[in-house]
Amino acid sequence: MADVTITVDGKKVTAPAGTLLIEACKTAGIEIPAFCYYPGLSLQGACRMCVVRQEKNPKLATACTTAIADGQVFFTETPEITQARKATLQLLLGNHPLDCPVCDAGGECELQDMTFKYGAADSFYAEPKNHREEQKWSPVVYFDRPRCILCYRCVRMCGEGMDVFALGIQNRGSSSVIAPNSPAALNPDDLAHVDCEQCGMCIDACPVGALTSGTYRYKTRPWEMNHVATVCTHCGDGCKTTLGVRSTSDGAEIVRGDNRDKSGMNGDFLCNKGRYAFDFANHDDRITTPLVRNAAGKLEAASWEAAFDHIGRKLRMDVDTRGGETIGVIGGNRLTNEEAYLLQKFARTVLKTNNIDHHRTADHVAFAQALAGQSGRTASLRDTLTSKTVLVVGGDPSNQSPATAWNLRTAVRNSGAKLYIANTEDIKLRRQAKAFVKLQPFGYGALAGFLAGDDSAGSSAVNDVEALKTFRETLKAAEGLLILVGSELRGGDLKKLVEFGLSIPDAKFALLSDYVNSRGAADMGLLPDMLPGYTPLGSERFAEYGKASTPGLDMLEMFDAAAAGKLSALYVVGANPVLRYGIDSAALKDTFVVVQEMFMTETAVLADVVLPAANLYEKAGSVTNHYGDLQQVNKAGDRAGVRSDFEMIVRVADKMGAHIPTLIPFGKGLRSDMGQTRGAQSGEADRHAVWLTAQNLEPRLSPFDPMAILDEIQRLVPGYDKVLRLQLLSGNDQHLETDSTLVQIAGQRKDLVLPSGDTLFTSGTLGHYSAMLLDLQANESRRLPVLDQTAAD
Amino acid sequence: MSAIANSIFSPEAAARFDKLATIYPVKRSALVPMLLYAQDEIGYVSEAAIQEIAKRLDLFDLDVRNVLSYYSMLRTKPAGKYNVQVCTNISCMLRGGYEILDHCKAKLGIGHKQVTADGQFSLEEVECIGACCWAPAMQVNYDFHDDLTTIKVDAILQDYAEGRGKDVK
Numbered sequence: 036m037a038d039v040t041i042t043v044d045g046k047k048v049t050a051p052a053g054t055l056l057i058e059a060c061k062t063a064g065i066e067i068p069a070f071c072y073y074p075g076l077s078l079q080g081a082c083r084m085c086v087v088r089q090e091k092n093p094k095l096a097t098a099c100t101t102a103i104a105d106g107q108v109f110f111t112e113t114p115e116i117t118q119a120r121k122a123t124l125q126l127l128l129g130n131h132p133l134d135c136p137v138c139d140a141g142g143e144c145e146l147q148d149m150t151f152k153y154g155a156a157d158s159f160y161a162e163p164k165n166h167r168e169e170q171k172w173s174p175v176v177y178f179d180r181p182r183c184i185l186c187y188r189c190v191r192m193c194g195e196g197m198d199v200f201a202l203g204i205q206n207r208g209s210s211s212v213i214a215p216n217s218p219a220a221l222n223p224d225d226l227a228h229v230d231c232e233q234c235g236m237c238i239d240a241c242p243v244g245a246l247t248s249g250t251y252r253y254k255t256r257p258w259e260m261n262h263v264a265t266v267c268t269h270c271g272d273g274c275k276t277t278l279g280v281r282s283t284s285d286g287a288e289i290v291r292g293d294n295r296d297k298s299g300m301n302g303d304f305l306c307n308k309g310r311y312a313f314d315f316a317n318h319d320d321r322i323t324t325p326l327v328r329n330a331a332g333k334l335e336a337a338s339w340e341a342a343f344d345h346i347g348r349k350l351r352m353d354v355d356t357r358g359g360e361t362i363g364v365i366g367g368n369r370l371t372n373e374e375a376y377l378l379q380k381f382a383r384t385v386l387k388t389n390n391i392d393h394h395r396t397a398d399h400v401a402f403a404q405a406l407a408g409q410s411g412r413t414a415s416l417r418d419t420l421t422s423k424t425v426l427v428v429g430g431d432p433s434n435q436s437p438a439t440a441w442n443l444r445t446a447v448r449n450s451g452a453k454l455y456i457a458n459t460e461d462i463k464l465r466r467q468a469k470a471f472v473k474l475q476p477f478g479y480g481a482l483a484g485f486l487a488g489d490d491s492a493g494s495s496a497v498n499d500v501e502a503l504k505t506f507r508e509t510l511k512a513a514e515g516l517l518i519l520v521g522s523e524l525r526g527g528d529l530k531k532l533v534e535f536g537l538s539i540p541d542a543k544f545a546l547l548s549d550y551v552n553s554r555g556a557a558d559m560g561l562l563p564d565m566l567p568g569y570t571p572l573g574s575e576r577f578a579e580y581g582k583a584s585t586p587g588l589d590m591l592e593m594f595d596a597a598a599a600g601k602l603s604a605l606y607v608v609g610a611n612p613v614l615r616y617g618i619d620s621a622a623l624k625d626t627f628v629v630v631q632e633m634f635m636t637e638t639a640v641l642a643d644v645v646l647p648a649a650n651l652y653e654k655a656g657s658v659t660n661h662y663g664d665l666q667q668v669n670k671a672g673d674r675a676g677v678r679s680d681f682e683m684i685v686r687v688a689d690k691m692g693a694h695i696p697t698l699i700p701f702g703k704g705l706r707s708d709m710g711q712t713r714g715a716q717s718g719e720a721d722r723h724a725v726w727l728t729a730q731n732l733e734p735r736l737s738p739f740d741p742m743a744i745l746d747e748i749q750r751l752v753p754g755y756d757k758v759l760r761l762q763l764l765s766g767n768d769q770h771l772e773t774d775s776t777l778v779q780i781a782g783q784r785k786d787l788v789l790p791s792g793d794t795l796f797t798s799g800t801l802g803h804y805s806a807m808l809l810d811l812q813a814n815e816s817r818r819l820p821v822l823d824q825t826a827a828d
Numbered sequence: 829m830s831a832i833a834n835s836i837f838s839p840e841a842a843a844r845f846d847k848l849a850t851i852y853p854v855k856r857s858a859l860v861p862m863l864l865y866a867q868d869e870i871g872y873v874s875e876a877a878i879q880e881i882a883k884r885l886d887l888f889d890l891d892v893r894n895v896l897s898y899y900s901m902l903r904t905k906p907a908g909k910y911n912v913q914v915c916t917n918i919s920c921m922l923r924g925g926y927e928i929l930d931h932c933k934a935k936l937g938i939g940h941k942q943v944t945a946d947g948q949f950s951l952e953e954v955e956c957i958g959a960c961c962w963a964p965a966m967q968v969n970y971d972f973h974d975d976l977t978t979i980k981v982d983a984i985l986q987d988y989a990e991g992r993g994k995d996v997k
Contacts (some may be wrong), residue, residue, distance in 0.1 A: 214897075216888065221875065
């Protein structure tokens with residue numbers, strides 16, 4: 036709408052007509068306090084804190100519900116308004132216990148801030164406060180009724196934002212209370228519970244400490260933590276999460292996950308895993324010392340030096356005597372890009388093998404191939420919020436990629452986006468869809484064929500082919516279509532679907548996979564037949580790797596080779612293939628197995644050497660989410676006794692006698708940034724490190740510095756040459772596209788995609804070690820909300 | 829045929845509910861009348877009634893509970909056979925409404941929102957029942973009794989106790 040100019044406190048403010056006054060003021064730097072107002076949710080006008088005086092208007096008006104028009108004059112801070120807000124605060128504090136000294140929200144509480152600002156220390160109310168005991172609604176959501184100021188943020192957040200509608204408001208007047216959807220009377224334990232997705236968004240939205248988190252409550256105070264913005268390790272969306280970290284005797288413990296830094300692609304959103312499932316890092320079963328299998332066949336603690344020595348010598352011998360092609364390497368989906376790149380470089384140049392693979396959770400290779408020769412066709416997670424039309428084929432974003440689902444719901448609710456869904460299951464997002472096509476079991480291939488123009492395929496995709504035709508026509512006419520593809524579509528099916536999408540101008544695509552760096556693992560070439568950036572083996576681009584152009588063994592072939600006694604060694608980094616692929620433990624009896632792991636997983640127990648690894652929250656680097664958005668990972672937690680996978684790979688390579696400056700191009704490039712070379716400050720590297728950190732720069736002074744490998748990734752990996760360092764180091768996400776002119780994938784590839792099948796409350800092997808996720812799974816065995824009901828509004 | 833299989837309500841009430849759900853521009857507008865009729869039929873709004881009404885109006889159970897808990901005239905526990913509702917709002921208060929209430933309390937041996945042991949009577953202190961002209965007044969089920977004195981109350985309660993009172997629903 037056209038811009039209008041209004042006057043606020045004598046200052047001219049220009050904003051589009053119809054903008055809410057509170058938003059227009061915020062943009063102009065004028066703060067209007069509000070409790071019930073929450074951007075993006077419906078308006079409530081409940082708290083009366085945002086009252087302002089409008090000229091010629093007999094009563095004070097709420098800024099959160101006033102849409103501005105040209106020439107209006109407002110006053111936001113006058114003695115009258117201060118008095119009104121003070122009176123509002125007195126009412127809000129009527130039942131409030133003022134237990135700030137013990138409250139979780141103390142120090143970051145909007146009510147506390149306002150009480151300080153308006154000084155409502157004295158109250159006219161002499162009535163006794165209405166106290167109620169705290170309630171445990173679920174393992175992660177606790178409710179303290181007396182602290183609640185009835186702003187309805189949680190109710191709207193749960194209903195509108197999450198489409199769960201698990202919270203409501205009951206009773207009337209001063210006895211009103213936020214109520215969960217599973218009342219005490221219906222529960223065997225006679226306590227109220229909340230049957231929901233346990234995302235914790237209600238806790239995040241709560242302006243006071245009425246809703247508190249089960250993992251964090253009463254543990255520490257906000258100012259006692261360091262807050263580190265990093266990327267969540269769980270699903271493929273790669274949300275930015277802020278970890279609250281506190282020092283302990285053996286490192287730094289993560290005590291809270293939240294999203295107070297709302298600059299990430301996920302905006303306001305964080306799901307239960309990002310918010311609570313960081314606790315695996317603090318698990319008692321963490322391995323903190325290297326373990327080497329002794330002569331008696333038992334794993335026993337060893338020194339790092341002995342462990343590296345043992346691995347180095349054994350691998351050197353295998354390469355020299357049996358050849359690199361008898362060694363297998365398996366990487367993980369939660370490694371950083373730098374580690375994944377280093378691992379494949381280590382495999383290809385030091386171990387001299389192409390036998391390298393990872394647990395593939397979607398067919399990223401076929402996706403890159405289908406988009407060969409195209410540019411501007413891949414979507415960022417940010418596009419899910421802005422696209423006008425979205426088609427979701429396969430997958431279940433509400434469960435597998437919650438941030439994607441959140442963005443889609445927000446786009447439908449606030450920007451009128453149209454959502455179309457085709458799925459074999461009745462996925463929850465269909466509730467927001469304009470049209471939902473229920474496919475026959477395994478009907479994705481037929482659907483892709485039908486969409487691409489093969490009318491005969493229609494009948495094997497759905498019952499009602501005519502309706503599907505309309506569906507296809509609607510999509511063809513759609514403007515700015517975004518197509519999200521689930522991992523069910525692979526190889527030829529995926530290509531057909533992409534082919535259909537390419538016929539629509541400006542259509543963009545994204546392929547959804549399962550873990551934070553599944554895409555990065557594929558991009559970085561943890562594949563037997565692809566170099567980083569989906570570059571064909573033997574490409575000139577990677578001439579420095581040597582000439583090996585025969586594809587190596589894939590994951591399954593490696594284990595077949597092991598069972599046949601042809602695999603001399605297996606090097607596993609952050610993966611649990613034995614559980615995931617149901618490998619018989621006897622298959623590995625003749626193979627020297629090295630595992631870098633946090634826990635004694637099903638794979639680690641079979642290893643000859645286990646190296647205790649740091650997790651994604653304990654190291655720095657970068658990850659690429661399934662949309663291709665690159666983000667920086669920052670070190671938050673710390674645990675004595677573990678090392679990053681990066682460092683361990685380098686140390687093993689060193690013990691094998693590899694030339695480390697070739698493997699890690701460190702010690703170059705930033706010399707001039709070291710500044711002081713003379714005078715009193717000379718040689719004080721520490722100070723320079725402080726300065727460099729402050730400037731968001733890092734010195735590549737050691738072979739363990741991931742930035743050194745990032746230099747090489749930028750130099751060699753197609754697509755990653757476009758990385759903007761300042762964007763990355765500033766903590767911003769940036770969308771990368773595979774440089775598809777280089778992608779040449781010939782012939783048929785085997786379908787080795789194995790979706791993890793994770794739900795909201797599981798997260799691969801890592802999930803087995805998160806007490807909170809296990810708790811939530813137990814909680815889930817309780818009744819779920821019936822989804823055939825729709826909410827009142 | 830009722831819109832809901834195995835309705836917990838009588839066939840008449842179920843038919844009435846079927847119609848109620850169709851006569852408003854928005855289905856959920858039928859919620860408050862439905863709750864009231866359900867209470868008249870069962871004596872209170874039971875959990876089963878909440879669930880059936882939610883189903884009938886395509887609402888969450890939680891939505892029904894939210895509305896239900898707002899209105900003090902809707903109960904979730906059984907009242908006595910005769911629900912005595914004494915008004916103590918301003919007109920009645922000025923004309924001795926509290927005296928009437930206290931008298932009922934003493935006579936029936938129960939307090940606000942309580943039920944006698946035999947389940948015959950329950951007592952409620954209510955806000956204005958619209959009988960200000962004839963204050964003080966009370967309502968037993970849907971039947972009005974006005975211009976009350978304690979003697980008159982005795983007689984009324986006696987009538988109900990002996991089964992002579994009207995049981996208007």
